[in-house]
Amino acid sequence: MTHPTALPVVPDRTAISRDRFAEATAGHQMTVLHDDGLYRHLRFRNPNRGEYWYDLITAPGTLTITGDMGDFLFRRVEDMFDFFGRRSATINGHYWAQKVIAGTPHEFDADVYKQNLTQEFFDVIDGLSHADRDDLWEAIEWQLFTAESAESAHIAMSEWDDSRMPLEDSFEIEVTSLSTTFLWCCWAIVTGIATYTDAQRR
Incomplete structure (x- = not known):
């Protein structure tokens, strides 16, 4: 087993979600259920099928999105x-996530987790032999990369005790990203x- 020589690429979730949204909602139409100043209720749906x-829904100071792909306030x-x-x-997901008061905008991201741990590995390998590098990488794969949730990732890092790559500040290692939902x-x-703005201008 050989260790990597470059950081793994983290997929662009913003672009992926944009493309999935465009495909899923290509036939959507807007229905205005309520429109009274800052009190609005707009529905977006394909009249020929119910998915997506x-x-x-807006009220002074709040916006709620609800539907097949999740609920956020x-x-x-x-x-x-x-x-x-x-x-x-465009969207500004990281900033907008700070304004969420109901809903969970983040989720465990194995790609981010692995990229950050790979960077930790790169930070310590200069002083290691090639055999030690390969051995350390094997330990990382077996003990850390098997995590399937943010909780299990943090537990795995807290239990890690290999002095070749100390993880004393493992709580600072990011293991989540904005969810595709x-x-x-x-x-x-x-x-x-x-869509609503364009309709108002007609």
């Missing part, structure tokens, strides 16, 4: 359509707001 529908400014942008073509909902929000 979602609602946007945001709080920031009086009119949340202004917060997300009336005609935005949350990012999908972010794309749904900006697309829904843009």
Whole structure:
């Protein structure tokens, strides 16, 4: 077994979720269920099938997205359509996640976890022989990379006791990222707001 010589690539979840959203909602239409100032209830759904529908609901200071791909409640400014942008073509997932007051925007990301541990490995191998490097990497794969959740990853790192790669500050090693579900909902929000804004201008 040989050790890696480059960091593993972490997939671009923002781009992946954008493409999945566009494909899943290509036939969606907007229905305005309520529209009274800052009180809005908009539904987006394909009239020919029920999958991937979602609602946007606003009240002063809040926006809720609910539907097939998850539920999130945001709080920031009086009119949340202004917060997300009336005609935005991009999302700001990391910042928007800070404004979530209900829902879980992050999830365990094995790719991020493995990339960060690989960086820890690279930081210590200069003083190791090739045999030690391979042996250390084998231990990492067997003892750390088997984690399947954020909790099990942190437990594995806390139990790690190989002095060749100390993990005293393992709690600082990132093991999560924004979930594809949350990012999908972010794309749904900006697309829904843009659709509503365009309809208002007609």
